[in-house]
Amino acid sequence: MANDYYKILGVSKGASEEEIKKAYRKLAQKYHPDKAGGDEKRFKEINEAYQVLSNSEKKAQYDKFGRIFDASAGSAQGGPFGGFGFDFSQGGPTGWNFDTSSFGDFSDLNDIFDAFFEGMGVKEKRRTYRRGSDIEIIQEISLEEAFRGIEKIIKYKVDVKCQKCQGLGHDPKAGLNQCSVCGGRGEIKEARNTFFGTFSQVKTCANCHGIGQVPNKICDTCKGLGKIKGEREIAVKILAGVNDNQLIKIKGAGEAGERGAEDGDLFVSIRIKPHLLFAREGDNLIIHKKIRLIDLLFSLTEGEKIEVDSISGKKIKIDIPLDFDFNQLLRVAGEGMPHFNRYGRGDLLIKFEIKSSKKLSSKAQKLLEELKKELDEE
Numbered sequence: 001m002a003n004d005y006y007k008i009l010g011v012s013k014g015a016s017e018e019e020i021k022k023a024y025r026k027l028a029q030k031y032h033p034d035k036a037g038g039d040e041k042r043f044k045e046i047n048e049a050y051q052v053l054s055n056s057e058k059k060a061q062y063d064k065f066g067r068i069f070d071a072s073a074g075s076a077q078g079g080p081f082g083g084f085g086f087d088f089s090q091g092g093p094t095g096w097n098f099d100t101s102s103f104g105d106f107s108d109l110n111d112i113f114d115a116f117f118e119g120m121g122v123k124e125k126r127r128t129y130r131r132g133s134d135i136e137i138i139q140e141i142s143l144e145e146a147f148r149g150i151e152k153i154i155k156y157k158v159d160v161k162c163q164k165c166q167g168l169g170h171d172p173k174a175g176l177n178q179c180s181v182c183g184g185r186g187e188i189k190e191a192r193n194t195f196f197g198t199f200s201q202v203k204t205c206a207n208c209h210g211i212g213q214v215p216n217k218i219c220d221t222c223k224g225l226g227k228i229k230g231e232r233e234i235a236v237k238i239l240a241g242v243n244d245n246q247l248i249k250i251k252g253a254g255e256a257g258e259r260g261a262e263d264g265d266l267f268v269s270i271r272i273k274p275h276l277l278f279a280r281e282g283d284n285l286i287i288h289k290k291i292r293l294i295d296l297l298f299s300l301t302e303g304e305k306i307e308v309d310s311i312s313g314k315k316i317k318i319d320i321p322l323d324f325d326f327n328q329l330l331r332v333a334g335e336g337m338p339h340f341n342r343y344g345r346g347d348l349l350i351k352f353e354i355k356s357s358k359k360l361s362s363k364a365q366k367l368l369e370e371l372k373k374e375l376d377e378e
Contacts, residue, residue: 005062006049008048009024009027009046009049009050013063020053021050024046024049028050061190130258131262132159132227133255134254134255135254135264135265135266136267137267137268137269138269139238140271141238142275143275143280144311147311147312147337147338148240149238149240150238151237152235154235155233157231158231158255159229159230159255159256160227160231161226162225162227165222166260168219169258170215171216174215174216175216179205179208179211179212179213179214181205181208182205182212185205186204186208186210187202187203187204187205188203188205209258209259225258226260227256227257232266234266239340241283241338241340243270243272244271245270245271246340247270249268252264252265283336283337283345283346284348285335285346285347285349286329286351289306289308290354291354296352305318305319311337318330318332326352329349330350332348333347334347335348
C-alpha cells in the first residue's frame, strides 16, 4: 500500500495506542520544520499518519479500505483528484499499477461505478424506506363467468400494516432522538479502494433508515418494521370478455411497505378453464355440431332450422345456406364473447359433423334410392 501509515511511523499494524503516540512524538521532534534538519514534507506525512492511526474509527477504516476521503475537507488525503472523491495515488492511470489487494467489500462492479458517479456529483436520490412488494395471484374462472363478467372475493396471505403503530414501526408519543450514527443527516460516507483508486460513497444510514432520527420506543408487535404477517380480503371485479392470462392490477393491495412506506400492488392473473363445448379464439367461439343427414336434407330443402347451443345458455336456430361448403365453418355473427372494455361481441363458428346411420331399413333405403334418382334427373 502506497503511503503506508504504519511504515511512516515505523510501527507494526498491531501497535498499541501508546506505541503509536510514542513513535509520533519521536519523529515529530526530529522532522519539525522549525528545527535544524527538519523536513516539512516528511513532517506532514507523519502528522497525517498519526491523525488516522490515533483515532480508532479512522484506523479501522484505514485498515479495511486504505486512505479515507474526507468530504468536509473537499479533497482526499493526498492524491490529485481529491475534489472528485477518489485518490489515484495508489496506482494511478499513468502506469495502471493498481493495488488489487484492498478492494474492500464491493460485491460487484455496480457498487464501484455507483461510487464513481456519486463522487462526480451525479447523486441518486436516497430512499429512506422500502415500498412493499407487488403480489401476483392466479384466479380461475369459467368461460361463462368470462362471458358475463363476475366479482370474485379473493383472500391471500401477505404482510399487512401493523395496526398497533399504524405502520410507523414505533410509538409516536414516545418521541424521536437524533441518530448517533449519522448525526441526523440520514446518510453516512464510506471510502473504498478499487482498481480505479479510492472512492467515497454516500449511503443511507442503516441505523435510522435515512430519517436521521431513531424512535425512543420501538413497536413490540412489528419490531419496528411497521408491518406484520397477515391476510387481505378484497373484491375483484372481472369485466365481461376478459381474456385468458389477462392481468388485473389493484393498486395498493400488495405487501405493506416498511415504516409507513407505500404498499405494493396486487396483480390478478386470470385463467379461464377449458370448456366442454366451446373453444375460444380471440373473441370468437368454435363449436362442433353433429347433425343427422335427414335433418340436413330437411334444412336444405324445407328451410328447417338447426338448433345450436350458445355461450349465453340459450339455444339459437340457424339456417344452412344451399351452397354451403361443409368443409368450412359456418359463421353466426354476434354470438361469440363480448369485446373487452368495448361494445359488441365476436362470432360463433360452427363446425358440422354429419352423422350417418349404421343400419337403414328397406323402406329407408328405397326412399333414398328414389331421392337419388330424382336428383340425378335434375
